[in-house]
Amino acid sequence: MKILVLYLATAVIFxxxxxxxxxxxxxxxxxxxxxxxxxxxxxxxxAALFYLGYIAGLLWFVSVPALRADDPTxxxxxxxxxxxxxxxxYELTNYATLRDWSIEQVAxxxxxxxxLTGVSAWAGVIVARxxx
Numbered sequence: 001m002k003i004l005v006l007y008l009a010t011a012v013i014f015x016x017x018x019x020x021x022x023x024x025x026x027x028x029x030x031x032x033x034x035x036x037x038x039x040x041x042x043x044x045x046x047a048a049l050f051y052l053g054y055i056a057g058l059l060w061f062v063s064v065p066a067l068r069a070d071d072p073t074x075x076x077x078x079x080x081x082x083x084x085x086x087x088x089x090y091e092l093t094n095y096a097t098l099r100d101w102s103i104e105q106v107a108x109x110x111x112x113x114x115x116l117t118g119v120s121a122w123a124g125v126i127v128a129r130x131x132x
Contacts, residue, residue: 002132006063009131010124011055014116021112033102058082063121063128072125079121080114087113 031038062082066075091106 002067002128003059003064005132006067006124006128007055007059009127010058010063010120011051013123013127014055014058014120015051017116017120021116026109026112029102029104029108033105034098034100037100054086058117058121059124063124066121067125067128070129072122072129075125076118076122078118080118082121083114083117084110086117 058079062078063075066072066078087110091101091109094101095103095106
């Protein structure tokens with residue numbers, strides 16, 4: 001039960017924050033550099049698969065160990081590091097291989113991914129501790 005609460009809380013927090021960040025921070029920068037590549041309409045199934053899998057990975061590597069150790073700060077730090085690694089993999093690979101990719105996209109999305117993942121892991125652990 002505690003893991004289900006942790007997963008749902010983390011997912012809701014992650015998605016809520018990411019919707020705001022994508023709309024107001026990420027999309028304007030990406031539109032400026034690679035807007036011509038955007039799918040219209042957006043492909044929701046791959047997006048949903050990413051979110052479901054990423055949250056599961058976040059729990060496996062960061063949140064469950066932090067919850068078991070009763071250490072929300074470990075979830076924050078581990079989440080930031082995992083987010084930097086995951087978003088960095090995407091961004092740095094694109095920057096290395098795609099002509100129109102910009103260093104602005106790399107920096108913004110890596111920082112966003114680190115903060116989003118860390119805060120979501122931390123908040124998910126806090127909620128799970130309170131509810132379960």
